[in-house]
Amino acid sequence: MDDALEDFRRDTRAWLEENCPPEMRKPMRSEKDICWGGRKFTFASDAQKQWLDVMAERGWTVPDWPSEYGGGGLSPAETKVLKQEMAALGCRVPLQSFGISMLGPALLKYGTEEQKQEHLPKIARGEIRWCQGYSEPNAGSDLASLATSAEDKGDHYLVNGQKVWTSYADEADWIFCLTRTDTSQKQGGITFLLFDMESDGVSTRPIRLISGASPFCETFFEDVKVPKNQVLGEVNDGWSVAKYLLGHEREMISGMGGRAQGLTLSDYALNKLGADEQGRLDDSVLRARIAMHEVRSHAFAAMSERFIDQLKAGKIHSAQPSMMKYYGTELNKDRHELLMAAGGSDALEWESEASGGGKAARAWLRTKANSIEGGTSEIQLNIVAKRILELPEG
Amino acid sequence: MPLFHDEDQETLANTVGPFMADRAPVSHLRSLRDADDPAGFSRDLWREFGQMGFTGVLVDEADGGLGLGHVEAGIVLEEIGRNLTPSPFIGTAVGAVEALRLADRGLKETWLPGIVAGETVAALALDEAARHRPQSVALKAERQGNGFRLTGAKQFAPFRHEADLLLVSARTAGDASDEEGVTLFALPRSHPGITVKAERLADSSFAARIELDGVDVDGSTVVGEVDDGRSVLNRVLSAVRTGASAELVGVAGGASAMTLDYIKQRKQFGRIIGSYQALQHRAAHLYAEMEVARAATLKAQQSLDAGSETAERDASVAKAMAGMASSLAVREAVQMHGGIGMTDEYDVGFFMKRQRVLAELYGDADFHADRLARMEGY
Ligand SMILES: Cc1cc2nc3c(=O)[nH]c(=O)nc-3n(C[C@H](O)[C@H](O)[C@H](O)COP(=O)(O)OP(=O)(O)OC[C@H]3O[C@@H](n4cnc5c(N)ncnc54)[C@H](O)[C@@H]3O)c2cc1C
Numbered sequence: 001m002d003d004a005l006e007d008f009r010r011d012t013r014a015w016l017e018e019n020c021p022p023e024m025r026k027p028m029r030s031e032k033d034i035c036w037g038g039r040k041f042t043f044a045s046d047a048q049k050q051w052l053d054v055m056a057e058r059g060w061t062v063p064d065w066p067s068e069y070g071g072g073g074l075s076p077a078e079t080k081v082l083k084q085e086m087a088a089l090g091c092r093v094p095l096q097s098f099g100i101s102m103l104g105p106a107l108l109k110y111g112t113e114e115q116k117q118e119h120l121p122k123i124a125r126g127e128i129r130w131c132q133g134y135s136e137p138n139a140g141s142d143l144a145s146l147a148t149s150a151e152d153k154g155d156h157y158l159v160n161g162q163k164v165w166t167s168y169a170d171e172a173d174w175i176f177c178l179t180r181t182d183t184s185q186k187q188g189g190i191t192f193l194l195f196d197m198e199s200d201g202v203s204t205r206p207i208r209l210i211s212g213a214s215p216f217c218e219t220f221f222e223d224v225k226v227p228k229n230q231v232l233g234e235v236n237d238g239w240s241v242a243k244y245l246l247g248h249e250r251e252m253i254s255g256m257g258g259r260a261q262g263l264t265l266s267d268y269a270l271n272k273l274g275a276d277e278q279g280r281l282d283d284s285v286l287r288a289r290i291a292m293h294e295v296r297s298h299a300f301a302a303m304s305e306r307f308i309d310q311l312k313a314g315k316i317h318s319a320q321p322s323m324m325k326y327y328g329t330e331l332n333k334d335r336h337e338l339l340m341a342a343g344g345s346d347a348l349e350w351e352s353e354a355s356g357g358g359k360a361a362r363a364w365l366r367t368k369a370n371s372i373e374g375g376t377s378e379i380q381l382n383i384v385a386k387r388i389l390e391l392p393e394g
Numbered sequence: 395m396p397l398f399h400d401e402d403q404e405t406l407a408n409t410v411g412p413f414m415a416d417r418a419p420v421s422h423l424r425s426l427r428d429a430d431d432p433a434g435f436s437r438d439l440w441r442e443f444g445q446m447g448f449t450g451v452l453v454d455e456a457d458g459g460l461g462l463g464h465v466e467a468g469i470v471l472e473e474i475g476r477n478l479t480p481s482p483f484i485g486t487a488v489g490a491v492e493a494l495r496l497a498d499r500g501l502k503e504t505w506l507p508g509i510v511a512g513e514t515v516a517a518l519a520l521d522e523a524a525r526h527r528p529q530s531v532a533l534k535a536e537r538q539g540n541g542f543r544l545t546g547a548k549q550f551a552p553f554r555h556e557a558d559l560l561l562v563s564a565r566t567a568g569d570a571s572d573e574e575g576v577t578l579f580a581l582p583r584s585h586p587g588i589t590v591k592a593e594r595l596a597d598s599s600f601a602a603r604i605e606l607d608g609v610d611v612d613g614s615t616v617v618g619e620v621d622d623g624r625s626v627l628n629r630v631l632s633a634v635r636t637g638a639s640a641e642l643v644g645v646a647g648g649a650s651a652m653t654l655d656y657i658k659q660r661k662q663f664g665r666i667i668g669s670y671q672a673l674q675h676r677a678a679h680l681y682a683e684m685e686v687a688r689a690a691t692l693k694a695q696q697s698l699d700a701g702s703e704t705a706e707r708d709a710s711v712a713k714a715m716a717g718m719a720s721s722l723a724v725r726e727a728v729q730m731h732g733g734i735g736m737t738d739e740y741d742v743g744f745f746m747k748r749q750r751v752l753a754e755l756y757g758d759a760d761f762h763a764d765r766l767a768r769m770e771g772y
């Protein structure tokens with residue numbers, strides 16, 4: 001056993017016990033409990049704000065980022081310990097955002113020093129919330145066919161076009177956006193821009209999902225001026241940045257398939273269906289389906305742990321996030337099918353108080369997007385087949 | 395501990411891999427089968443395993459072994475699986491050794507040196523019915539003076555016909571399905587009253603049906619405490635389940651490597667069949683299942699080595715997950731080979747047969763999913 005690490009574990013536990021407000025140790029009840037940060041964000045409670053502040057102060061909203069950019073400067077092993085200790089106490093994630101899970105890693109890799117100084121600390125402290133402008137009406141799976149144009153105007157670019165499915169565009173402060181700077185090449189004519197959503201010429205229109213929520217938008221750009229120092233990476237090399245970022249996005253989405261904190265699937269089913277004389281879930285076929293699911297769920301939890309360990313140690317195939325994304329999202333969809341089955345007609349209620357405003361049904365519907373957003377399951381399988389298994393092009 | 399092999403473990407894998415591929419590739423299994431070899435495995439190879447240190451991988455250094463853990467045993471087993479090497483490794487170097495670790499000095503001294511040297515072969519005899527139900531033990535052990543008289547039957551005991559040491563679970567108190575009242579015995583090969591019938595299985599390995607008709611043994615053959623064999627048994631079962639998971643991961647890896655090679659060169663309709671998306675997506679899905687099974691298996695190995703309280707659960711998760719993933723691997727392997735996959739001349743069918751046997755051994759995916767459900771209270 002590594003003594004220094006065990007000391008770190010003990011100190012961390014003590015610190016969390018002292019600093020994590022009791023309210024922030026209860027499982028999140030819904031998406032509304034997530035702290036996204038940003039200029040437009042209203043905190044759900046004082047405790048939520050306090051928890052963000054103390055964690056950001058230590059750099060622990062982004063524990064493994066360098067401390068000069070607002071991170072905690074922790075090693076992979078320490079980061080893992082912090083996560084374990086937070087899980088053990090049931091501490092909520094203090095801040096969650098596209099800035100943390102997607103843009104941050106890309107900035108760390110491709111950003112200029114000035115860009116890192118400008119953007120990373122604000123992400124770490126939850127001051128600026130980012131959205132992702134990748135997909136367009138005619139560029140979904142085939143993302144590189146995107147058409148939103150960025151015209152070179154000397155000291156700035158002039159952006160025109162439309163994005164779609166932009167999650168939380170109406171609540172975000174800044175956008176990281178893929179634009180076309182050269183029409184003669186497909187992948188080689190894309191530039192990665194960063195700009196303020198309050199710039200003149202940016203507008204959004206919310207789209208409602210089958211779950212009834214409208215977390216994403218159509219986003220329109222009309223003669224939006226973007227200064228040239230807001231290009232991330234090289235001009236016409238935005239595809240490299242985009243792909244690198246997608247790897248991180250897939251990693252994040254795959255995590256949604258992880259074992260949820262709080263009520264487990266089997267607890268929920270036991271609550272709803274009760275147990276037979278032998279104390280076993282009183283529906284033998286559903287019990288078997290849940291048990292099979294739980295095997296995969298535990299196994300995938302091990303896979304996620306291994307994935308992170310290998311990633312941090314630099315021992316991973318660059319297409320492995322696609323496998324994780326595929327498996328994690330399919331598993332999560334399966335989990336919600338089982339939750340719906342266990343809930344029976346109770347779970348169908350859409351508005352009632354007892355159903356928490358249709359919590360189960362809305363969550364079930366929301367998960368259907370997991371295998372679409374961030375690249376569909378079919379696209380992940382294509383990537384695994386080509387890049388990992390090295391099967392030939394069709 | 396990170397969930398990947400450390401440098402020493404990688405070095406071990408880089409030793410075992412080429413050794414197994416050189417000394418006992420699939421053709422070794424084929425020649426034993428074609429020669430109708432009555433043992434079903436090679437004693438010479440077993441001795442070489444001893445020389446390489448493999449058989450003593452889990453034996454403490456003080457007892458002459460390597461003093462390593464289940465991760466390392468799993469490295470050997472994965473290569474055994476990949477090469478379909480017929481070997482009494484699980485029953486002996488994992489199952490028996492795990493039991494002997496919990497036994498007294500006398501039993502250790504009697505059996506460990508032979509195992510470490512690659513001379514002794516051991517077999518576990520735990521099952522009494524066609525489906526794995528190790529919790530129900532009807533074979534009786536009645537007290538006779540300072541020993542016991544054993545009466546009953548066991549089945550599906552791999553390599554028992556060749557085994558020098560037999561580990562058998564017996565009832566010393568209570569009813570067939572009681573948790574308590576089970577005792578584990580370590581019996582030498584020759585004992586009046588034991589009848590062994592070796593049955594060849596689908597994968598051409600042997601497992602024995604055993605009858606014990608009033609076999610008198612003395613008290614020194616008891617592993618652990620009388621009536622408290624369950625705790626030893628659970629440890630042994632977690633170890634062999636985890637071991638079988640590693641072997642299954644190897645079987646799946648071997649089968650899918652062959653298949654990927656095949657679909658990268660076979661042409662139909664003027665195209666390499668591996669370029670068809672219908673096959674690509676299935677191959678990629680299989681890859682994901684296999685990766686997840688590998689992670690679950692490593693998790694179980696590390697949990698055993700760390701003495702973690704989740705070790706039993708992790709072993710069940712691993713065995714179920716590895717069972718499902720490897721089943722898919724061999725089914726896809728035969729299917730993607732087309733007609734040639736159905737021929738005896740081609741190796742791929744051997745993988746399917748071996749997978750089926752290992753999947754059943756120490757509980758299949760259904761058994762372990764149900765066990766997981768019980769452990770988690772539903
Ligand atoms: C909830 C949600 C949030 C999102 N958030 C964002 C966001 O914030 N920012 C953003 O830019 N985008 C976002 N997206 C968009 C998402 O990335 C796209 O929806 C996705 O990439 C698929 O593109 P598409 O919808 O155009 O479907 P299409 O590409 O038209 O796909 C339709 C179907 O065809 C299949 N298909 C396509 N090509 C192939 C192929 N080569 N082989 C096999 N099958 C194929 C797909 O798998 C799919 O099943 C979000 C989507 C959802 C649902």
Ligand SMILES: Cc1cc2nc3c(=O)[nH]c(=O)nc-3n(C[C@H](O)[C@H](O)[C@H](O)COP(=O)(O)OP(=O)(O)OC[C@H]3O[C@@H](n4cnc5c(N)ncnc54)[C@H](O)[C@@H]3O)c2cc1C
Nearest residue numbers: 660661662663667670671672673729730731732733734736
């Ligand atoms: C037991 C048995 C009995 C048989 N009896 C007879 C008989 O009496 N007479 C006779 O003439 N034949 C017989 N056959 C042959 C049988 O019809 C062929 O094996 C079968 O058509 C497949 O051809 P193949 O074996 O060459 O496989 P391939 O065509 O090489 O196929 C290999 C794999 O690639 C897949 N594949 C091929 N093309 C595509 C594609 N375009 N898209 C996606 N996947 C593809 C296949 O589905 C298969 O999984 C028999 C076969 C068997 C196993």
